[in-house]
Amino acid sequence: MTQELARVVYCAKSVTPPQLDPFHVMQRKSAEFYLTESVFPPGFHVPRHSHQYHCIYLVLEGSFSETQGRKDRRRERFDVVLTPIDQPHADTFHDSGGRCFFVEIPSGWAERVRDYSTILESNIELQSKSLSWLMMRLYREALNLDSVSPLVIEGGLLEIIAAASRLSFRETARTPPAWLKTASEMLREQFAEHLTLSEMAKSVGVHPAYLATAFRKYYACSVGGYIRRLRIEYASKEIASSDEPITNIALRAGFADHSHLSKTFKRLTGLTPSQHRSLARRS
Secondary structure: OOOOOOOOOOOEEOOOOOOOOOOEEEEEEEOOEEEEEEEEOOOOEEEEEEEOOEEEEEEEEEEEEEEEOOEEEEEOOOOEEEEOOOOOEEEEEEEEEEEEEEEEEOHHHHHHHOOOOOHHHOOEEEOOHHHHHHHHHHHHHHHOOOOOHHHHHHHHHHHHHHHHHHHHHHHHHOOOOHHHHHHHHHHHHHOOOOOOHHHHHHHHOOOHHHHHHHHHHHHOOOHHHHHHHHHHHHHHHHHHHOOOOHHHHHHHHOOOOHHHHHHHHHHHHOOOHHHHHHHHHHO
């Protein structure tokens, strides 16, 4: 049982973080599992890396953006995230920084539960009060380990895996109708254009009110929110990968001007476009 400071506990491969001092880490081991609490300063960027263990973590405070290939996902307080072995990703913490509790699971133990669930091999984010509560219970146990803790930790992990598997199954079962998939594909292809709800509803053959209701039900956001997210994802990639003026990128993404993009970008990611470009150049 040890407690260490200033050490990165991602068990990352193929990358060395550019600085260690901002991390303040509690790392403990119980039976086969590594239990870690990490504190990240505002704006800190963890370059592209992967884990040597299956990882389940809980965001205790703050928020950050996780980039996997072409996907950018926002992680917020009380989100529970499953990251499998060898899944490359990068993290950029927002203005408030962040604090996370990690549980790292060796492949041998994961194999033993594979016959019942393959959830550990999935990269998913689950927003569930019950899962957050289960992870908080593990966190409290990690802070006060004793001789019975290995049983508590393993039992808690089994509960989390079972709950996450059921949640994932329910999400998969909620398959949107074909016309709604067509609508979402239209948005992905034409997100920079000024589409109206009426135009979209007409193209897929439903009433605008029905489209709006069904879209929120299956995609957990409004049509406008979905377009905004697509525009920010596009702008984020373009800003990070080119030296093109941000104003040009803003217009191409469908924003009215540089200011419109900056306000939306800051609100959704916690960074300005210029800060995002600067951080991307460091990685």
